[in-house]
Amino acid sequence: MTTNDGGQAASGAGVRVGTALRRYLGVGAALVVLIVVLSLMQDNFLRYSNIMNILRTNAVLFVVAVGLTFVIVSQGLDLSVGSMVALGGVFLASMLEAGVPAWPAILLTVLACTFLGALINGGLIAYGGLNFFVVTLGMLQLLRGAALVLSNGVTKSTIAHEPVQWLGDGFVAGFPMPVLIAIVVGIVGYVVMRWTRFGRSVYAVGGNEVAARLSGVNVKAVRFSVYAIAAFTAGIAAVMLTGRLTSSQPVSGALGLELSAAAAVLLGGASFAGGSGTIAGTAIGVLFLGILANGITLAGVPSYWQGIATGVVLVAAIALDRFRSR
DSSP, X not given: OOHHHHHHXXXXXXXXXXXXXXXHHHHHHHHHHHHHHHHHHOTXXXXXXXXXXHHHHTHHHHHHHHHHHHHHHTTOOOTXXXXXXXXXXXXXXXXXXXXXXXXXXXXHHHHHHXXXXXXXXXXXXXXXXXXXXXHHHHHHHHHHHHHHHXXXXXXXXXXXXXXXXXXXXXXXXXXXXXXXXXXXXXXHHHHHHHHSHHHHHHHHHHXXXXXXXXXXXXXXXXXXXXXXXXXXXXXXXXXXXXXXXXXXXXXXXXXXXXXXXXXXXXXXXXXXXXXXXXXXXXXXXXXXXXXXXXXXXXXXXXXXXXXXXXXXXXXXXXXXXXXXXX
16 A cells, blocks of 8 residues: 555544544433433442343334434435334234244244335335325324234233243343344344445435436335335334233334434434434434433333433434534
8 A cells, every 4th residue: 555545544534533423422422421420320320230121121222223224324214113013013912822833923023014114115105206204104103003903902912922032031141132132133234334235325325316326326226125124123123022021012012112213313323314324323322312211210200201301302313413414
């Protein structure tokens, strides 16, 4: 490598580091302050059991947020992921009740969610040219209604099915299985976005759709794929949540999950304008929301305040996104 090439490489690395610092400085600093404050105020906060509890509780949120990161980076939004998780849980419990073995039922649940998200969300948005907000808002209501119809609004227990319980609340060598699943999903998502041609295409479509099309990127295929990915991770989350709750929850299951996931993605440096955001940033956003909720619980504050806190954080994340854009 010549001296000039070395200088260009160092300059490029410096630019990347500077961009990362600007992207994560706000939420990173807030996360550190939050951890310090809770450590000083709550004796139980830094205990291993509480840390594992934070990770286990937010594993489902992170898995959903990984899929949503692809959508938001491509300049879209999927408001139906929470309802997809609820419907997936009902579908899984119904198959188990009908006598389908646990592992095939788990696989069919993930495939069914992926198919629905790809066919309806991906198909109508990418190939039908419909607005993503209208389509996914309609799907939010449609899927939640389908969950209620399929279950008659009644929860169905899955506690007798060990594979489902293991994926949702089990352990591997003393390590929580849901956290392990979340780590694997996060690593795969990071690799795809960071080092594959498809990942670069997602950033290109989100950054400038016209330029991406002129560069040879199949914009419609990319948009179709990101909604399929979001539905796929929602299917995985449906299995995890059903196992953790030991039953399907058609009414309250995954309620508001789509907003919490969007808040986490935006806090992590993504933008509604598209073209920016990373899985690592999403992980930071999920940690912030999880630690905030845990601190509220440890302080003895009623759980319904968590919804208010999440709403405030979502508004703050949108304001931060607008500030970064300017």
